[in-house]
Amino acid sequence: MSHDHTEPPSDLELRVKALESLLVEKGLVNPDALNIIIDTYEHKVGPRNGAHVVAKAWTDQDFKQVLMQDATEAVAGLGYCGRQGEHLQVVENTADTHNLVVCTLCSCYPWTVLGLPPAWYKSAPYRSRAVSDPRAVLREFGTELDPGKKIRVWDSTSEMRYLVLPQRPEGTEGWSEGQLQQLVSRNSMIGVELARAADASARGES
Amino acid sequence: METFPFQPLDDEGPVFNEPWEAQAFGLVLALHEKGLFSWQEWAAVLGEEIAAAQAEGDPDLGNTYYHHWLSALEKITRLKNLSNETELRSRKEQWHAAYVNTPHGKPIQLSAGRSD
Numbered sequence: 001m002s003h004d005h006t007e008p009p010s011d012l013e014l015r016v017k018a019l020e021s022l023l024v025e026k027g028l029v030n031p032d033a034l035n036i037i038i039d040t041y042e043h044k045v046g047p048r049n050g051a052h053v054v055a056k057a058w059t060d061q062d063f064k065q066v067l068m069q070d071a072t073e074a075v076a077g078l079g080y081c082g083r084q085g086e087h088l089q090v091v092e093n094t095a096d097t098h099n100l101v102v103c104t105l106c107s108c109y110p111w112t113v114l115g116l117p118p119a120w121y122k123s124a125p126y127r128s129r130a131v132s133d134p135r136a137v138l139r140e141f142g143t144e145l146d147p148g149k150k151i152r153v154w155d156s157t158s159e160m161r162y163l164v165l166p167q168r169p170e171g172t173e174g175w176s177e178g179q180l181q182q183l184v185s186r187n188s189m190i191g192v193e194l195a196r197a198a199d200a201s202a203r204g205e206s
Numbered sequence: 207m208e209t210f211p212f213q214p215l216d217d218e219g220p221v222f223n224e225p226w227e228a229q230a231f232g233l234v235l236a237l238h239e240k241g242l243f244s245w246q247e248w249a250a251v252l253g254e255e256i257a258a259a260q261a262e263g264d265p266d267l268g269n270t271y272y273h274h275w276l277s278a279l280e281k282i283t284r285l286k287n288l289s290n291e292t293e294l295r296s297r298k299e300q301w302h303a304a305y306v307n308t309p310h311g312k313p314i315q316l317s318a319g320r321s322d
Contacts, residue, residue, distance in 0.1 A: 006314060008305035013226040015276060018297035020229055021316060022289050029236045037239075038232040042221050083235065084245035105253040107271065116221045116231075119268035124260060126268075158249035 046115035047186035049080050050163060053113055054189065055180035057090075058168045068092065071163065080112045086158065088113070092165040093191075097150045100138070100191035101162045102130035108156035110163050114186060121190065131155070141192040164188065166195040227272040234279055243286055251285070252278040 008014065023029040053075055057064040067074040071088040075081075082088070088110055091099040103109065104127050109117040120126050129137050134151045138144075145151070154162040166188040172180060175198075187193040222228040238245060255278040260266050266274075283289040304319030 004309050006305045006308045006310050006312070008302045010226075012273065012276060013224075014298045014301050015280070015294070016226045016229045016233075017301045018294050019279065019283065019289065020233060021301075022293060022297055023233065023237070023283070026288070028240060028242065028288055029233060033239070034229075034232045034236050037235045038228045041231065042228065083239065086245065106249055106256055107252075108249060119271070121268070122271040123268035124266035158246045 041111075041116055045080075045111060045113075047113075047184075047189065048181070049075075049078075049115075050110070050113035050186070050189045051181040051184035052078060052177075053080070053090075053163070054165055054184045054195075055177045057165055058172075058180055059177050067165075075113055082112045084111075084158070087160050088163060089154075089160060090163050090165050091152070091154055093167045093194075095149075095167075097152055098138075098145055098191065099162075099164045100130055100134050100151055100153050101156060101164060102127060102153060103156040104128070104131060105155075105157070108158055108161055110156075110161035113163055114189060118186070138192060141187065143193050164191040169195050169198045171198040222272075223269075227275075230272055230276045230279055234275070234282075237283075237288070242288060243282055248278070248282060251282045254278070255281065 009017075020029070020034075024031055053067070056078070057067050063074065066077075067090050071090040072082065072086075075088060086108075091101075093099055103121075107117050107122040109121065126137065131153055134153055135145070138151070156162055166184065168180070169183055172183070183196040183198065185193060185196060188195045222231065234248060237243065238248060252275065255274045256266065259270065259274050259277075264270055280289075280294065284291065300316060300319035301314075302319065304314050304316055307318045308314050
């Protein structure tokens, strides 16, 4: 292999480098601000934020009431603030109704509480089938609902994002917020799964 | 049990598969935060790019999402007169030349790709 040159990267990478260097040169993008944004989404926001919100709603009725009325405000109170001026609505799973979130147009997603969406959420099959056959999609995630339970599908937009409040698992009376958080998976907050079942190993001692 | 074929193995999989995806993602947020376009405008352009890619035969399984994101970013910079096709093409060629002209292991400077 020759060492007198460097192998150029992929075309995609060159396109990004071209854009970035031009936008920085024109003063439209500040490189430090760009690094902070990337670091935030790679390391600081993620489904743990949402799990915190859900566990708090399970244990604190006053918080839950505010959350159901104005989720944007309630999660901002926990320090999770949106950057795109979007509104957040929490949809609660009940004994009668299960909620499922999708974005049929692109991939709008409640970033502040769930981080960035998984690949399948952005895929065309999920975006179309969540609407046309939600029960089959849930089954593929291993989620079997009572045949009598209604499924309500929420289509996100750039202005409105949804977070599912799963049902609190049985047998978790007296659990702390921190213990309950361990039961709240990302998928349960999108609505493709339920919260994890309580079992002795999940409770932990910490 | 066989699960949804595009399901990641766990909740904490990588957010970006390659560094360029993170850069492209961050550029859109940075431009938006500078007030150069609204998030509604961005979502509309991204939605169009995704629909166009699907129409051209992309199965759109989520793995090409940032390809669409990048095309939409190029498009919105054109629509908002922040850049244009000619300038982008020539800058891309410069970067390509900069790599070719730089010995392996040395930092890549854009100036190494300038032909003058």
